[in-house]
Amino acid sequence: MKTEMYDELKYWYLRDHKLFRVLSFSQIKQLCIITGFKKASKGEILYFSASDVPRIFLLKKGNIKIVSVDEDGNETIKDIIQKGDLFGELDLAPDKGSNEYAKALTxxxxxxxFLMSDFEDLLLRNPNLALSYTKFVGLKMKRVRNNYANLVSKDAKTRLSQFLKDWAEREGKKEGDSVTLDNYLTQADIAQIICTSRQTAVQLLNEMEQDGLLQYQRKEIFIPNIAAF
Structure with a gap:
């Protein structure tokens, strides 16, 4: 009964995902056979790039962070993954030199x-899905490149402002000009995302609060006028 329930969950989720809309009913049923399903709690590690079994992951619920670790052990948040996002070996070519992991934030x-080998086979047998996947990953890589360009060319305050605007656009609850964000990030997380120290991130958030640009709380961020950013 439990297996049937998971199969049903997988089917409805995959059917509703924009990446798989090009597939027929029977093709999605076949996809369910090769699809794994897992639940995790806040703080749990979901993925290591050094895994011997390369996989592609699809986030069904919640939020996770992708953390990159350099040779000295320093960690940087590479990306925040939201519902519907893909992560893992997206280029279908395992990079043995990379060192990153995914951790549950919510x-x-x-x-x-999906095992990468199974997913590759699926793409080969379904040209329409291959095209859809290429576009999906292309848009994701463009967003990551834009984030990197912002880190290189802008100061910390501008990076923080841009990050908050992007976050508000993707996940904010809008009411007129105001936006409310469910805050699942720590101040240390925000500092890593904008590549600055926690002390600097806290100082910038305090300055924004003093200027009336936002109200920061541990579980919620309220932006009274998003256009003011």
């Missing part, structure tokens, strides 16, 4: 996963 996280 209390309830659910992911689907």
């Amino acid at each position: 209390d309830e996280v659910s992911i689907c996963s």
